[in-house]
Amino acid sequence: MNYTTFNKSRLAVSVALLMGAAGQPVLAQEADDAAEPQVEVIEVQGIRGSLLRAMDLKRSTPGVMDAISAEEMGKFPDSNLAESLMRIPGVTVSRNNGEGSQITVRGFGPEFNLITLNGRQMPGTGFTRSYSLENLSAEGVKTLEVYKTSTVANPSGGLGATVNIVTTKPLAQPGERYSFMAKARHDESVEKGDTVTPEIAGVYSNTFNDDTFGVSLSFNHYQRDFQRQQANIQGWQANVDLPELDDALVIDPRAVDENGDRIGNHFFPKDMNYGIDDVENERTNAQLTMQYAPTEDVKVTLDYTVTNSVVGVESIGWGIWNEFGGNINAYELDENGTALYADIGGNDGSFTASRGTTEVDARSIGLNVEWQVNDDLKLNFDYHDSNNEIDNGADKGMGSNGQIILGSDQLISKVYDYRTGEIPHAYINWRNGTNELMPSEIDSNFSQFIHSPGESTIEQLQIDGEWFNSAFDIPMAVVKFGLARTEQTMGGHSAWSGLRGGPGFNPSFTEIFPDSMFTRHDTSGLLDAFAGGGSALMPNYYYTYDFDEAVARQMAFLTEELMGADVYVPDAYFDGIDSESYVEEVTNSFYIQTEWDFDVKDYPVELIAGLRYEETDVTSTVRQRVEKQVNWVSASEWIMQYEEGGTDNFLTQYGKHDVLLPAIDLRVELTEELMARLSWGKSMARAPLGNLAGGRSLSGSPKPGARTGGQGNPNLLPFESTNLDIALDYYYGEGSYASIVYFRKDVDNFIQTTITETTIEGLHDIYNGPRYLQAIADIEARGEQATSTAIFDQMLANGHGNADGQIEPDSNDPLIVWNISQPTNTDSKSVDGFEVAVQHLFGESGFGFGVNATFVEGDVEFDVDSLTQQAPLTGLGDSANLQGFYEKDGLSVKLTYAWRDDYLLGVGQAQGSADAPPQFFKDFGIWDMSVNYDINESLTMFLDVLNITNETEQGYGRYQEQFLFARQYGTRYALGVRYTFN
Numbered sequence: 001m002n003y004t005t006f007n008k009s010r011l012a013v014s015v016a017l018l019m020g021a022a023g024q025p026v027l028a029q030e031a032d033d034a035a036e037p038q039v040e041v042i043e044v045q046g047i048r049g050s051l052l053r054a055m056d057l058k059r060s061t062p063g064v065m066d067a068i069s070a071e072e073m074g075k076f077p078d079s080n081l082a083e084s085l086m087r088i089p090g091v092t093v094s095r096n097n098g099e100g101s102q103i104t105v106r107g108f109g110p111e112f113n114l115i116t117l118n119g120r121q122m123p124g125t126g127f128t129r130s131y132s133l134e135n136l137s138a139e140g141v142k143t144l145e146v147y148k149t150s151t152v153a154n155p156s157g158g159l160g161a162t163v164n165i166v167t168t169k170p171l172a173q174p175g176e177r178y179s180f181m182a183k184a185r186h187d188e189s190v191e192k193g194d195t196v197t198p199e200i201a202g203v204y205s206n207t208f209n210d211d212t213f214g215v216s217l218s219f220n221h222y223q224r225d226f227q228r229q230q231a232n233i234q235g236w237q238a239n240v241d242l243p244e245l246d247d248a249l250v251i252d253p254r255a256v257d258e259n260g261d262r263i264g265n266h267f268f269p270k271d272m273n274y275g276i277d278d279v280e281n282e283r284t285n286a287q288l289t290m291q292y293a294p295t296e297d298v299k300v301t302l303d304y305t306v307t308n309s310v311v312g313v314e315s316i317g318w319g320i321w322n323e324f325g326g327n328i329n330a331y332e333l334d335e336n337g338t339a340l341y342a343d344i345g346g347n348d349g350s351f352t353a354s355r356g357t358t359e360v361d362a363r364s365i366g367l368n369v370e371w372q373v374n375d376d377l378k379l380n381f382d383y384h385d386s387n388n389e390i391d392n393g394a395d396k397g398m399g400s401n402g403q404i405i406l407g408s409d410q411l412i413s414k415v416y417d418y419r420t421g422e423i424p425h426a427y428i429n430w431r432n433g434t435n436e437l438m439p440s441e442i443d444s445n446f447s448q449f450i451h452s453p454g455e456s457t458i459e460q461l462q463i464d465g466e467w468f469n470s471a472f473d474i475p476m477a478v479v480k481f482g483l484a485r486t487e488q489t490m491g492g493h494s495a496w497s498g499l500r501g502g503p504g505f506n507p508s509f510t511e512i513f514p515d516s517m518f519t520r521h522d523t524s525g526l527l528d529a530f531a532g533g534g535s536a537l538m539p540n541y542y543y544t545y546d547f548d549e550a551v552a553r554q555m556a557f558l559t560e561e562l563m564g565a566d567v568y569v570p571d572a573y574f575d576g577i578d579s580e581s582y583v584e585e586v587t588n589s590f591y592i593q594t595e596w597d598f599d600v601k602d603y604p605v606e607l608i609a610g611l612r613y614e615e616t617d618v619t620s621t622v623r624q625r626v627e628k629q630v631n632w633v634s635a636s637e638w639i640m641q642y643e644e645g646g647t648d649n650f651l652t653q654y655g656k657h658d659v660l661l662p663a664i665d666l667r668v669e670l671t672e673e674l675m676a677r678l679s680w681g682k683s684m685a686r687a688p689l690g691n692l693a694g695g696r697s698l699s700g701s702p703k704p705g706a707r708t709g710g711q712g713n714p715n716l717l718p719f720e721s722t723n724l725d726i727a728l729d730y731y732y733g734e735g736s737y738a739s740i741v742y743f744r745k746d747v748d749n750f751i752q753t754t755i756t757e758t759t760i761e762g763l764h765d766i767y768n769g770p771r772y773l774q775a776i777a778d779i780e781a782r783g784e785q786a787t788s789t790a791i792f793d794q795m796l797a798n799g800h801g802n803a804d805g806q807i808e809p810d811s812n813d814p815l816i817v818w819n820i821s822q823p824t825n826t827d828s829k830s831v832d833g834f835e836v837a838v839q840h841l842f843g844e845s846g847f848g849f850g851v852n853a854t855f856v857e858g859d860v861e862f863d864v865d866s867l868t869q870q871a872p873l874t875g876l877g878d879s880a881n882l883q884g885f886y887e888k889d890g891l892s893v894k895l896t897y898a899w900r901d902d903y904l905l906g907v908g909q910a911q912g913s914a915d916a917p918p919q920f921f922k923d924f925g926i927w928d929m930s931v932n933y934d935i936n937e938s939l940t941m942f943l944d945v946l947n948i949t950n951e952t953e954q955g956y957g958r959y960q961e962q963f964l965f966a967r968q969y970g971t972r973y974a975l976g977v978r979y980t981f982n
Contacts, residue, residue, distance in 0.1 A: 047887045047894060048848065051839060052735045053143075062608050062665040063149035063679045064725045064741055066091075069142070076138035083928075084138070085163065088146050089741070089835040089852035092879045092900045095953070097228060097279060097969070102130050104903075105148065106743060107831055107856045108160030109875035112685045112719070116164045117305065117364065121155045121486060123388040123456035125360060129157070129689055136307065137285045139181065139201040140218025142166045148743070149725050150663035150681030152591040152610035153464070153480055159685035159721050159747070170205045170214025171291045171299065176981070178204040183976030185224060188950070189969055192278040192314070193225030199974070212293045219286040228277040229527050229968045231423050235912030236267045236338075236957045237705060238867055240324040242331075249330035254337055265867060266337035267962060268328070270705070270911035272416055272426035273319025274526070274542070275352075283309040297372040307362040310394065315354040318542045320414045320426050321347050323636060323704065327787045329413055338961040342416045346787025347636055348505065349414065349428045349437065350407030350445060353547045357401075359394035363387060376471070380464040386457065390492075393451035393572065397548075400451040400497075400572035404550045406442050406513065409505045409635065409789055421532015422954070424963050427539045436541060439515040444554060446499035446637070451572035454492025456689075461485050475598040480610070483590045490689045491582030493623070496700060498575055499637060501554050501568035512557040517550070518543045529952050529968050575642070578700065580623035580650075581693040583714070585686070589614040593663075600668070608665040616686070618655035620714040622695030630702055630816060632766050632807040635789040640700045653694040655714035659684050677727040687716035687751055691823040698760075698818060704767045706911060709758075711822040717749040735841040735848070744832040750860075752826040752871030753907065755914055759815040769813035771800050819914040826871050831858035846888030853880040862904055864958040867915040870907065877903030890934035899925035905955065909964070912957075919964055922954040939979050946972040 053069035066088045070076050076084060082100030086093040093100040094110065102110035110130035115122055122131045143166040147154060154162045183199040198221075205216035254262045285307040293299040322344050332341040366384035373379060393400040410431045418424035427435050464482035523540045527533030554568045593610030626643040633639050663681030670676055693712040702708070727741040766772055775794035779786045792807070800807050833856030841848040860873035878901040885894040905919040927948040934940050950971050955964040 047885050047892055048735060048841065051841070051848070051850070055731070055735060055737060055839065057143070057145070059675065059729065059731060059737075062606050062667045062677070063147065063151060064677060064727050064743075065148065066146045068144040076141055080134055081136060081138050081141065081144065081165070082133040085133070085144060085146065086898045087850070087852075087881050087883055087896070089739075089837045089881075090148065090743075090854045090879075091146065091161070092854075092875070092877070092903075093898070094875075096132075096134070097226070097281070099134055101132055101134050103133070103161075103163070104875035105146070105160035106745070106833065106835075106854065107858070107860075107873060107876035107903075108685075108745075109873075111688055112158075112160040114155060114158035114162045114685075116155060116162060118167060118303070118366070118368075119155070119164060119462075120364070120366060120382070120384045120386070121157065121458055121460060121488075122364065123362075123386055123458045123488070123490075124689070125388055125390055125456070129686065134283075136165065136305075137201060137218060137220030137287075139179070139203050139220055140167050140216075140287050142168050149665065149679035150661065150683045150723055151665075152593050152612035152661060152663050152681075153482065155484070155486070156589070156612065156614055156659070156661060156684050157686060159683045159719055159745075167287060167289065167303075168203060168205055168216045168218060169289060169291060169301070170207055170216040171211065171293060173205065174207040174211040174214070176206040178202065179978060179980040181976060181978040183974050185972065185974040187224065187226035187969070188971045188973075189227040189229070190225050191227045193280050194223075195225075197223040197225055199223065199976070214289075214291045216289045217286070220284070222281075222283045224279075224281045226279055226281075226969065226972075228279060229275075230277070231272075231274045231527060231963075231966045233269045233272055233424070233962075233964050235270045235909030236917055236962050237270055237324060237911075238265055238267055238913040238915055238917070240266075240268050240328075242266065243328055245328075245330065249343075251332035251341075253335050254333065262337075264337050266333055266339070267958070268324060268331075268339045268342060269322065269416055269424075269963075271319060271321040272424055273317055274537075275315055275317035276526070277313050277315045280312045281309075282311075283307070299370045301366075301368040301370075303364075303366050303368075305362075305364040307360070309360040310357065311359075312357040312395075313355070314547065315352070316542070316544045317352040317354070318350065318539075320349050320416070320428065321636060322414070322416075323347055323788045327785060329785075332419070334961055336959045336961065338959055339416065340419050340961065343413050344416070345413045345785050346789050347411075347414070348407055348409040348445070348789075349411060350405050351442070351543050351545070352403060352405045353545055353550060354401070354403045355395065355398070355547045356392060357395040358390065358392045360391075361389045376468045378466045378468075380462075382462045382464070383460070385459050388456045389453070390455070391453045393453065398449060398570050398572075400449040400495075400570070402447065402449045402547070402551070402570060404447045404547060404554070405445040406545070406550070407445055407505070408437055408441050408443060410441065417538070418961065418963060421536065422530040423527055423532045423537060423966055425532070425538035435539065439513075439518040439520075439543065442513060442518065442543070443505050444501055444512070445505055445634075447497075447501050447551070447554065447568065447570070448499055449497040449570055449572040449574075450495070452492060452494040454490070456490040457488065459487045475596050476594055477597050478595040480593040480595070481591065484588075486585075486587045486589070488585045488587075489582065491580075491621075493577050493580040495572040495576070496578050497569070497572050498700075499633070499639060500570075500574070505634075512553045513545075513550070517545050517553075519545070527966065527968055529950055530966055577623070578625060579697055581695070581712075582621045583689050583692045584619040585616055585689075585692075587614055587616040604669040606665075606667045608663075610663050612661040612663070613658070614661070614684075615658040616656065616718075618657075618692055618714045620653045620655070620692055620694040620712060622651050622653075622693055622712070624649055624651055624695050624697070627698055627760070627763060629809050630763060630765070631809075632792065632795075635792040636703070638701065638703050640698060640702060651695045653714045655692070655716070657715075657717050659718060659720060673731050675729040675731065677725070677729070679725040679727075680723065682720060682722050684718045684720050686718045687823070691716055691751065696820065702816070702818075705913070707816055707818050708914075709818050709820045711820055713823050716751060716823060717825050719747055719749055719751070721745045721747045733841065735839065737837075737839055739835070739837045741835040742832070743835070744830065746828060746830045747860075748828045749825045750827060750829050750871050750873075751823050752869065753821045753823050753916060755819050755821045755869055755916060757914075758818050758820045760818065761815070763816045763818075764809035764811065764813035765816040766807055766809050766813055769809070771795055771798065771807075771810075771813075774798065821908075821916070829858060829860045829871075829873065831856060831860060831873065831876070833857060846886050847884075848887075849882070849884040851880070851882045854878060862907070862918045864918065869916055872904055872907065872918070874904045874906050877901040892930075892932040894930045896928045897925060898928075899923070909957065917957050917962075920956050922956065922960070924951065924953065926951050938981055939977065941977050942975075944972075944974040944976075946974075 057067040115131035201220040207214040364386035462484040591612040698709040837852035862872040
């Protein structure tokens with residue numbers, strides 16, 4: 001779509017006046033009206049126009065910067081801002097439910113990148129600093145600016161990059177303009193909900209009173225129903241106790257030492273589960289902007305942005321859980337010591353139903369005043385107040401996220417098998433003589449309800465100035481300066497019902513769940529995009545049941561028949577608030593920047609040099625519960641007990657730091673086509689907000705192997721990076737260029753989570769205590785296997801249970817050894833790499849393409865062979881993007897491909913061992929396509945196809961054989977129309 005719009009220019013007006021003077025006199029009023037300054041607008045729209053504007057921004061910016069521009073009003077290159085950003089060299093996107101959500105730049109993940117809205121810092125969601133880009137509509141966005149080099153005038157926090165979202169401003173393009181879009185979308189995966197869901201959006205802008213007052217409004221309402229199929233392992237345990245077994249039951253290819261002992265580590269999965277999530281996502285956002293220019297020297301802008309997002313999830317899951325302790329019957333390892341096959345006794349198999357709704361409410365109000373004091377001085381005053389509230393208990397019926405676990409422990413053994421296919425199999429040998437549990441054998445384990453609301457706010461005042469040098473005969477053109485105060489708060493609380501209606505299987509409970517409550521399904525359509533999925537999966541069946549019916553039946557039975565026992569109630573606040581944390585950051589900053597223009601041997605040079613200083617005060621307030629003891633309440637559940645009677649306390653801690661951030665950008669125009677850039681400077685990213693919350697918390701469900709806790713550190717220093725960028729750009733044609741950039745980042749104060757083994761006075765451990773060991777001896781004396789179920793039952797038989805059938809610790813038991821993790825600043829690390837990019841337009845043919853790749857490495861990788869604690873960089877990995885298009889005569893077709901190599905998601909697994917094992921995301925590539933056809937100059941029809949080849953997501957631990965997750969979403973389609981008036 002190429003449109004050229006001409007408005008009267010001063011030259012055109014002058015010509016008209018001259019022609020008028022030659023033919024007839026011109027009235028004074030007519031001459032005054034004609035002489036009013038008007039701006040000529042030659043606007044190339046569509047893909048070509050978007051690429052031209054983005055290239056012009058890149059070329060005119062001194063440092064290393066890339067941009068994405070709207071193709072026309074109300075039409076961004078992608079419907080999702082994050083997915084647009086992944087077209088930029090060095091930028092990769094993390095996905096949430098198959099949609100772009102947050103960005104990684106040059107290997108630095110979301111927490112290292114700052115997202116600003118019209119230059120303002122925005123609050124993250126929950127205990128993060130990362131602003132989720134999917135919460136902002138693309139329709140009202142004019143430009144995305146990605147600054148990869150240090151710029152002291154920008155707010156700090158973008159160690160990887162600062163992304164500035166520039167929205168529509170009415171006075172920037174006077175007159176009436178609007179665009180409206182309607183879209184029908186369909187997900188191939190959808191099973192529940194609507195097969196077709198709507199999305200509507202619009203942008204309206206107009207100016208009044210001789211273009212001195214303007215209003216723009218953008219809005220978007222989006223609905224998406226889909227299904228997420230997944231398989232998961234919560235964690236891998238290193239070096240569990242291996243029993244002495246016959247050679248026929250063991251395959252272990254690891255080498256042996258001179259004593260015949262195996263060399264190296266070995267790893268077993270803590271569980272294996274499968275799940276189906278039916279998701280309904282509804283999002284509404286809008287932005288209202290009003291501008292008033294009472295004089296040529298003053299412009300006032302008031303804007304209000306609001307977002308509401310509601311995600312409801314209904315899930316069914318099933319699988320096994322393993323508690324290692326003399327219950328491994330047979331196994332096969334690979335050369336890395338990873339279990340490919342394991343036959344494990346004890347524990348249980350279960351079917352889980354979950355339901356929850358999460359709502360995010362975000363709003364931001366801002367006031368900006370631009371004042372041209374005189375020809376040499378310009379001032380800018382900006383204030384905004386933004387907040388982001390998240391409520392994961394927005395379900396009106398429960399006020400929490402709920403989970404019900406039904407199943408049985410009547411099994412002989414469980415089998416984990418990852419020797420064929422991409423999905424591990426996990427089937428159970430039930431005592432009924434089959435590999436399938438019957439509905440009549442399913443009873444209750446437990447239910448739990450969680451509510452963890454939180455809020456993040458930012459209040460910011462900035463004063464910026466520009467002084468244009470006309471007084472001194474030196475090549476310094478501009479001095480920019482500014483100061484700001486930013487107050488950011490984050491906090492929330494967590495409530496957990498505890499394990500209600502149990503825990504522990506009781507065959508008498510089966511009477512409350514009739515066979516008719518359960519529906520049996522085969523796995524023929526489950527995870528069928530993976531080898532080994534679908535009907536080949538073991539187990540090849542699963543049960544579903546209605547969440548509300550299960551809740552009602554448990555409530556009725558347990559309150560009527562078991563009064564005085566562990567009464568079932570769907571209440572997250574049954575035991576009150578479990579934890580509460582707040583962090584406040586107050587930052588005062590100042591910067592000064594000078595811009596110089598001069599020639600060196602006929603080469604035009606632009607030099608920008610600046611300095612930024614910031615001082616930050618941190619206050620952490622944490623509510624702590626006083627732990628009493630850990631009870632063994634069922635064969636597979638251990639529950640923390642707390643002191644009663646208002647013994648909670650609030651702990652307040654303080655931290656403080658300051659930073660000095662210099663920056664230099666040098667741009668040399670070697671020829672009209674060839675541009676060289678050199679940038680040096682320092683940037684920073686603050687520690688994750690969650691890490692700053694002090695105080696200590698211990699797991700409420702501390703099973704053996706999962707006795708964990710956490711402790712924050714409000715004195716964490718920010719990451720500080722010294723950056724070097726060398727770039728060469730070749731602009732060889734209209735809309736065409738080639739670019740290569742070398743970058744290096746030396747980062748100080750890297751944060752490592754240190755895990756310390758700690759005992760806490762008064763918290764005794766039943767596990768391996770005298771009574772526990774006596775139970776093992778009693779079981780083995782009978783020639784039976786000492787599984788956790790057998791040990792628990794034997795301890796009850798030995799008279800060690802209380803009135804509720806639970807086992808309490810006593811003073812003869814040893815103290816529990818807790819693995820307490822705490823973040824600390826550690827050593828320096830370096831990252832360097834290259835970005836290459838080519839953009840080419842084939843003249844007036846309508847064809848064009850863009851391709852870019854990033855190659856990055858450093859001493860920040862995770863050493864998978866080491867069990868020592870490490871501080872790697874998450875997100876590090878190579879990436880590449882490709883875009884090809886045809887646009888002519890009202891038809892545009894665009895095909896894009898984005899690829900990302902394996903990268904580290906994070907350190908630590910939910911049920912992983914204490915050595916903090918890694919989580920890796922497997923390499924991923926996705927094809928998208930967009931087709932637009934102009935019915936006329938205003939009306940366009942379009943078709944978007946996302947994830948054309950139905951790519952899946954996979955993750956693993958230390959080695960690819962340590963499966964962690966597999967997810968399947970399907971292809972998405974959207975058919976729509978857009979009406980635009982400019």
